[in-house]
Amino acid sequence: MDCCAPDADAAPLDRRTNDDELRLASRDIGGGLRQTELAIPGIHCGGCVQRIEKTLDKLPGVMRARVNLSTKRATIHWRADEKSPPFISTLSAIGFEAHLYDVGADDKDGTLAELLRALAVAGFAASNIMLLSVAIWSGAEPATRDLFHWISALIALPALAYSGRIFFRSAWRSLRHGQTNMDVPISIGVLLAFGLSLYETLHHGPHAYFDASISLLFFLLIGRTLDHMMRERARTAVKSLACLAPRGALILQTDGTNAYVPVNEITPGMTILLAAGERVPVDARVVKGQSELDCSLVSGESAPQHASAGFLLQAGTLNLTGPLTIVATAAAKDSFLAEMVRMMEAAESGRSIYRRLADRASRLYAPVVHLTALLTFVGWMIETGNVHQSLTVAIAVLIITCPCALGLAVPMVHVVAARRLFEDGIMVKDGGALERLAEVDTVVFDKTGTMTLGDPQLAGGDTVDCEALALAAAIASHSRHPYSRALAAEGSRRLCPPIALSGASEHPGSGLEAHAGATVYRLGRPEWALANGEPKFPDLQLASVVLSKDGRAVATFSFEDRLRPDAREAVAALAADDLALEILSGDREEPVRLLASRLGILHISSVSPGGKARHVASMAAAGRKVLMVGDGLNDTPALVAAHASMAPASAVDVGRNAADLVFLRESLLAVPQAIEIARNAAWLVRQNLVLAVGYNLIAVPIAVLGYVTPLIAALAMSGSSLLVVANALRLRGWRRTRDRLAPLRRLSAVPQTPLGSTR
C-alpha cells in the first residue's frame, strides 16, 4: 500500500477557509503575484510532494507551487488579479489536509543564517590556524614560527571580529544591565587570548594562542547553533498547526452588501454573519438564528450550548449547526481573548523570573575565574617581578578556564533531549523549559480537551439497542453536530444495518428530522422531538438526545466526553513518580467529579480563568513547582502563571504560544514522558557541570604554575569539550517511557469502564 494513502473519510474540519481569508493571509511579492504558504502535515514522501505540486500547478491562476518536505509546507505563487484558486479544497480532494500558514507573521528568521555563517567562518579559521599550529608544535624554526604566527593572526582577526560578535554583543548587553552571563567570561577569555598572542607575535615570542581562541569560538558556536535550531524547529512546528482564531468575519454593511473585514477592524455595533463551523471573532450578541455552540475551548464546558436571539457570545466560541446573525459588543482589543492576554501578562509579571542554570553557574564561575587569574598575576609579580611573564601566565589561566566545556555542557544536553522529545511528538520551546520541567512536583490538568478529547462519545456503549442506534446513526450522518458525529461513528462501529431515509433536514438548535414514508423521525432535544403530552422518559438528562417516531420516544442517548488515550496510564505513571495531581476545570461540578473519581485524583470545578491563574499562583507561593497542562483560552493565564506548562496541539493559538511544551500526539503519556526526559537531562547537565569543574580543578593548578603551552591548552580544551558532548549523547540511549510502561499498560487494559474503552 502506498505510504501516503490518505484517509479519505477524514471528517471535514470545523473551519472552512474562504477566498477573503486566503487573500488576507497571503503576501504580495510584486509582479502581480501573491504568495501563500500552506501547512500540509500529511506529507510523507517524494510521492506526496509530486502529487501535491502537480495538482496545485494545474489550478488556474497558480504560477508555481513548491513543496518543502522538511517543513511540510507548500509555497504557492498565484496571480493576484484573479480570484484566489481553491487550494485547500483541491488538496483535501486528493486527501491532504491543509491549512494556511501565516507568512506575514514573521519573515524568514535571520538569526539561524547569521549563526551558520559565523560557524562557517570560525570553522574555516580554526582549521587553518590549527594546521599552522601543528607545524609550530612540531618544532618549526623561529623564522618560520614567526611567519606562521603572522599568518594565523591575519586569519584570526577577521574571523574573531565576524564570528565573535555574537558573543561580544550578548556579553555587552548583559554587562550594561549590570549582570553577567556565560558570554562575559567567554568574551574576556577570547579577547585576552588574542591580544596576548598578538603581543607575542609582535615581539617574536614562542607562544601564541590564536588556535585556542578561534577553536573556542568554533566549539561554542556549534553549541549555540544547535540550540537555536532546536528552538526554531519547535517554534515552526507549533506555528504550522491550524490557526483556530478567525482572521476576519463577514460583515453585513448598512447598504445591505457583505464585506470581509479583518478581526481587528471590527467595531462594536457591526453586524456579523456567522456561518456554521466558524468561530466567533469578537464578543457579540445573537440577534437572529438558532444554533448550538461549542464552548469547550473558551470556558471548558464540555456539553454544547443552545443559542438563540439575545444570547451573549464570547470570542473564540465555535458555532456548530446553524447560521447566526450577531452584533459585535466589543472590539477585538476588548474581547474575551484580549482579556485573557492581559491576564497572561499579569501572571507573567507576578511569576518569579527563572534564571537558567548556565547563567546561574556563570554568576559563580566568572568571579572565581577572574579572581584566580588576578591572584596568579599578583603571585607571579611577587615571585619574579617580571610583568610580561606574570601577565602571560595569568592570561594562560584565563584561557584554560574559559568555559568552553561549560558553555557546551548545558546546551548539548538540551539539544539531545529536545531531539528525543521531538521524535515523540513533543515540542520544547527552549532549554530553560526543560530545566523547569525537571523541577516540577505538582501537575495540574485542565479537563475538557486535555484529560478528555473534548469530543463526545455515546455513553452506554454496547448496551444501546442496535436497531434504534442504526436509525439514529442514519439520521445523524446528515449533521456535523458533535453528538450526531458520535452517533454516526458508533453506528458504523457496531455495523448496524443501514436504514434508508428520505429528506433529512437540520433544525439548528433543536435537532434533525427525517422521513421514511409517512413516518416522521426526530432526533434531538427532548422538548422538540417529543409531542406535547408524551410522558417524559424517566432517564431523561440534560445532555441527552431523544429519538422519536411520530412524536413518541423510541430511544434516548446520552453522551460523555471521551478520555484522552492513555490518560489512565499517564496518571498512574505520574502518581508513581510521587507527583501531586489535580484537575482544575471551568466545567460544571458533575462531569468533573465523575472524571476525577474515575482517575482517582483531586478536582476543583467551575473555576473562572482568573481563578485558575490565582490557584496556580497560590500553589507556587506555597513553594510548589506546578506543571500546568491545558488547552483552552481559559487556561492560558494559568499556563503562564505555572512553573512549567504543556499544551496539546489542539489547544487555542494563544495557549500553544504560551506553553513551554506542545505535544502533537493524542496520547496523554506525553506528560510523564516529557517529565522523565527532562529529569534525565537535568541529571546529565549536573554530571556535565561536574565534569567541566573537575577538568578545571586539574587544569588550573597547571596553568597557575605556568606550565601551560598553546599545545596543552588546545588539547585540554578540545578534550573537555568532547567529553561533555559524548556524555550528553548518552541521553539518546536511555530507555523510553513507553517501553517501561508496557507492563503497566497491559494491567490497566483488562478492567475498563466505558469511558476508557475508546478503542
Next chain:
Amino acid sequence: MIDYFYLIPIALLLGVIGLGAFLWSLRSGQYEDLDGAAERILFEREDAPVRQQRLSGPE
C-alpha cells in the same frame, strides 16, 4: 623553506573557496529542504530551489 611561499597561499585559497561555496549554497536556499532535495533527484521536473526562482522572477 621557499615551498611555503606558494603552498600556504594555495592551502588558504582552497579553504576560502570551500568557505565561499558553503556561504553561496546557504544563501541560495539549498539547505531549506534537505529531505525534499533527496527525493527530488527522482523527479523529472526542474528542481532548482525556490529562492533562486524568486530572484529570477516568474516566467
